[in-house]
Amino acid sequence: MQNISRENADIIGEVANICIGNAATTLSMILQKPTNITTPIVEVLKKEDALDHDDRILIKVPYTKGLDGTNLLIIKLNDALVIANLMMGGNGSNVSDMTLDEITLSAISEAMNQMCGTIATSMSSLLNEPTDIGFPLINSSYQKTFDFLFSFCLIRDSALSIDLSDFPSICAIDV
Secondary structure (H helix, E strand, C coil): CCCCCHHHHHHHHHHHHHHHHHHHHHHHHHHCCCEECCCCEEEEECHHHHCCCCCEEEEEEEEEECCCCEEEEEEEHHHHHHHHHHHCCCCCCCCCCCCCCHHHHHHHHHHHHHHHHHHHHHHHHHHCCCCEECCCEEECCCCECCCCCCCEEEEEECCCEECCEECCEEEEEEC
16 A cells, blocks of 8 residues: 555544544435445545545534544435535435525535544544644535645445435545
């Protein structure tokens, strides 16, 4: 693995598993739908390998206290629209007529903010150090609010899902 040892990748994967598990529980409560996760896969990729796609939404939530880093959630567009639809009282089953706009991005941002807040709480418990997060920044085909300057250590969860559709997601940490 480029720039990261197998042992460090295993540690990152275990921490991610704990944090994403708690975040999945938060998402389940928000959406009032069951969620499931599997063991994450850790990879080091350059931004071009995973991040430059119009069919994905990127949500960057920086740590402001306790940790020097960022949560980066990468979600397929359709999955993000399902989340937004459920957040806005829909049933999540038909999002073909939905588009990205201020309202859908706000709903997605709120869900990701709550998930990352749970991740920050998990990290605080693991490190016995208070942590806090900033406001979510979103990149999508509708708007771009941040740039990437680094490679990322990607933690891929191959089977985070809600009961209405597959919900694969990638979570990344700046390295």
